Amino acid sequence: MEENKNITVKNLKVGARIKLLRINQKRTLQEIADHCGLSKSMISKIENDKTTPSVATLVKIASTLGTSVSGLLEQETWDKTSITNKKTAMENLVKTEKGYMIFPYASQYHGKKMQPFLFVARKGEVIPHHLSHEGEEFVYVIEGSMKMQVGDTEYILKSGDSLYFNASYKHGIIPISDEVTYIDIFA
Incomplete structure (x- = not known):
């Protein structure tokens, strides 16, 4: 059968x-x-x-x-809104091959024009790398600090800082504090 x-x-x-x-x-x-x-x-x-x-x-x-x-x-359900509490996001972080942890927000919301992620990166666990891809990114640091390189420019981002950039430029992060928590939105 x-x-x-x-x-x-x-x-x-x-x-x-x-x-x-x-x-x-x-x-x-x-x-x-x-x-x-x-x-x-x-x-x-x-x-x-x-x-x-x-x-x-x-x-x-x-x-x-x-x-x-x-x-x-995305999940198959079609919600008109998506809400995630902090506990759910933190408990469902998944460690990637590059050493940082991610949580994709709004996985049940279909047809998104952007994909927001929660990232947690710990000093000594992130494998240094640079990447590029189509689209744009917006990064907002919630806690901690990190170096972020976009193209040939290096930025130091601390709690409350943000960066918006064209993701086709090579970019990558390295935690400065023991742990950095940030939102990264891909569009």
Whole structure:
């Protein structure tokens, strides 16, 4: 008996959603890896939820699969509003392959024009890296301090500081304080 190929994405983790999209598009792991500039092994680990990809990696995968980061993260419900309390966000942080923790806000809100994330980065745990992707970003530091490089310019951001920039420029962060908590909105 053939399985139903119109599988719902509700309650699937991001890796399973990526795998489902790839299979529905009849694309191979290698093809997705090549388009994203990643290894086949890394795509497999992501699809099998053995690693949590960085946001930059999610952007590349989403673009390759013809969707958005929000499309990979959204649940099937269609709410007109989305509210998240601090406790829920902090308890559901997920550590990425780059060493920082993320929480995607408003995962149940479909068709977003932006994707807000809560980030927590700890000194000594973040793997230094620079990335670039399509779109724009807005960063707002809630607590702590960090160095943020955008292109050739380095910024020191402290609690209450913000930065808006074109995400096509290479960018990355390094915590200065033991821990930095910030909001990063991708549009």
